[in-house]
Amino acid sequence: MITAGIDVGVKTVKIVILKNNEIIAGGMAPSEGFERGKATEKLWNNVLKQAGLSESGVDTIIATGTGKTDVGFANNNVVEVVADVQGVLRLFPSARTLIDTGAEQIRVVKFDEMGRVINYVLNQQCGAGLGAFAESMARALGVTLEEMSRLMLSSKSDTTINAECGVYASLDVVTLIHNNTAKADIARAILDAIANKINSTVNLTNIDKPVVLIGGVAHNEGIVDALRRRMGIDFLIPQEPEMAGALGAALIGISEVSQ
């Protein structure tokens, strides 16, 4: 049986193809904003090529992510929370909570060994603490995200900025720049604020360990370090943390076809 999972996020599209429950191909590409339908199709064709398949050779395609309804060729779609859980359980069978921090949303999900969601919490409209915010702050400092993360590690400052609102956080950063605060100290304040925001979302529910970090932000060592300090947890992080949702969607495809 061959199934595919497509996770269409705000910034990136991720695709995983499974054959008999094993990953045979996968890929990630920018979702190109308003053109994400086209971007998804392009990546889909590339991944199919990589797998040596044609579309008719795939038994079912399940879409997930913010743009899940944009995937016209998908057979079905599933909400991100459910896809994430399936993907994480496949990667870490002992995991009981996941924190998914992507470009515009934080999802904290607690689940049981069968993959049933026990409870979950999403951040609300405010965009602070998310990938898109981190990127815009890096641009404001004139560095890349990776550089901002490295800069942070050299700072010993305890400068803080607003963690709950992206607009206020941006204003705080402008103030710090006007006050000639060192770039490394601002970087630390920004990444600490992001970790605070993730932590405050986690505090809105109860969680069980082990906790898995997924989503693009899990790549950022500075944020992970700040989060670890705040929560006192050693997180499990997959090698490709942004691919968990697509993997989960492909796994859901297997159960759909089996039914």
Add this chain to the structure above:
Amino acid sequence: MLIQRPEKRWETRPLECWNKAKELRKQFYQKESTAKETNTFIIGGGDSLGMGMMVGMPVCHFIHPNPLAAEMVNASDSFPRECRAAFEAKGYGHDWCGYMASYLGSMMLNRSFRGGEFPRRDISVTGNDLCNFFFKHGQLESEYWDIPMHHEDSMTYYGEPDPERANALVECLVAQNLDLIEFLEKATGKKFDDEAYVESFKRGRRTGVLRAEVIETLQNIPAPLDEKSGYSLFTLGGLVGSDPEQTEKLWEMIRDEMRWRAENQIAAVATERYRFKDGFPPPWYCLNYYRYMEEYGAVCVSVNYGGTGGLEEQPDGSYKLPKNPVERFENIKTREDAVRAQLSGWRNFMAGGLPNPEGNSERLLKWIKAFKCDGVILQLQRNGIGCVDKEREETIRMVEEGIPVMNWETSHAGSRTDFDENRMFDQLDTFMESQGLRKLVD
């Protein structure tokens, strides 16, 4: 979208009381449109006596900014945005409540969403309310039109329930409302009709009991009335103060219809399989939220917003009316006694009831059990009516109790500048799918 097929279908049918309810609502708005010809004083704002004041002083017609603004935002997407822009251009912040920004902006533009000029107010009254924006609106309105203003204090506090303090607050509110009656007598040159007011108060109590009896029927599976349709009815006799006698008759009709539907298993939602409680209504222009949930076979059977309607918890956990809910008011004869009895409804609120998160969580849990709810949706309001005063604490408590709970952020009073409807529907999908439920398709 993953789907499921309905396992059971209940019989359903339209509400027979619907057209009568629409007629009564129309009467209320007609009074506003004919105010000039009938020498009626248009009062901007709202008082604590509601319909009672309009019966005692029939020369006064109260227009509360909240329902007016809700109607305005429902009628148009662009006009409320213009109103907010006009309001903010005067220097008021974007964090102002959407109701007030729409209402005051419309006043500043001197344009009514119904067409023509914004109808001039003759007097401004702000009754007891938690909302500081509502209070401020009274000042702005009276300055704008240069009209007399009466302003009540806000009667509440946060803390442990304190009956003695609550009684003192009720007495303070009674004194202010007696003062308001004298103020309106002076401002209009008309006498307050005590007899009509006392009678209307008693009628109001009877109407209240009928409303509670309707709420009681919602404990039935399937629910005979869904919350969205309920909203159109529950304002009758409250914010929509039409003829009291007709209002009472209508509520008798609604009560009888709901009891009949409950006895005969006539459902509001034919595919009911999931029942939820709502903390607050969504922004009024987004009531299709309830219809969206019906696609999952989910029906909203109760909302914190409406309170318990006077029902009391029974030893078996169900909610029923207390004994003799009306008789104890039948001996009331004077204006002061009626005002005191009417305002005593605030006592529980003032005794730390509403703003007490712990007490509210307990009440919510009991209510969920009695109304056989499977989950709860609690809105996090950004400014405006019912701002977040307990929802976070309630959410954490629900999680502890293993009750599925969803939060979503909105501005109930919003002017459409601050609400992402698609994102909200996406969150509803997440809430339902995470519980293993899928949209129902035949």
